[in-house]
């Protein structure tokens with residue numbers, strides 16, 4: 001099978017592992033930088049050029065969309081869909097996952113527990129709003145951010161106020177969220193593929209850090225998820241419409257709460273922590289997607 005991995009760099013761990021595992025399984029694995037894909041609308045059908053040449057038609061596309069050029073990359077995924085090529089995670093679901101507000105709205109509407117969160121453009125009644133969230137302290141989050149950037153710990157009401165002023169003056173919005181203190185810089189990352197949790201780890205942030213992201217020095221350890229966590233992870237991925245997702249769950253005293261659903265989860269930390277062949281799971285998902293698309 002011919003699998004196209006959309007990724008900014010072939011040297012990234014996950015991209016390297018996908019190629020390695022793909023070759024072992026006797027697939028042809030191409031890697032294309034989405035930002036180097038030229039989207040052509042001409043001759044009555046969409047096509048894609050790379051390096052001035054028409055791209056060999058893959059059986060399936062496996063998008064790995066990071067932070068740089070996200071919107072363009074999503075348009076590239078859309079183009080492949082319009083060309084009738086099956087993709088692991090559609091462009092609409094990826095766009096949804098990239099927006100923390102959209103994600104939380106959908107999760108909350110489906111009764112999936114999330115930390116109490118609010119968004120406002122109105123500077124008054126802040127003390128009452130803080131109380132709704134059990135703060136200060138509270139967590140503030142830019143709508144688009146990843147690997148822990150754009151996630152802020154605000155200690156006091158004046159710091160929340162100055163943060164809001166700053167963000168609003170830039171024409172941006174920001175979420176204000178209950179600080180789940182008892183999770184103590186730890187969280188659970190569950191990998192959901194095809195409606196099943198295939199791997200999970202607990203991530204533990206470095207001393208003094210409330211964020212547990214692996215890219216911020218968090219360490220993963222294998223974890224056996226209780227059934228309530230498994231159910232919530234599966235429902236969260238489905239709520240956002242992702243066939244493959246990394247779901248971040250905090251262990252709050254009231255039970256599991258979902259903070260985020262990732263459409264292109266990195267898996268270096270997950271392979272290391274669980275000793276599972278996560279790259280192989282991604283490829284199996286791509287093959288299944290291609291077969292479904294053919295039918």
Ligand code: ADP
Pocket residue numbers: 115139141145146147148149150151177178179180181183185186187210211212213248250259260
């Ligand atoms: P990112 O896209 O940057 O990974 P997340 O929403 O997943 O954003 O937040 C990053 C990390 O910050 C989480 O993995 C978790 O460790 C911590 N965190 C996020 N929200 C909260 C919260 N409400 N209370 C306590 N810790 C949080």
Ligand code: MG
Pocket residue numbers: 147148213248260
């Ligand atoms: Mg996260």
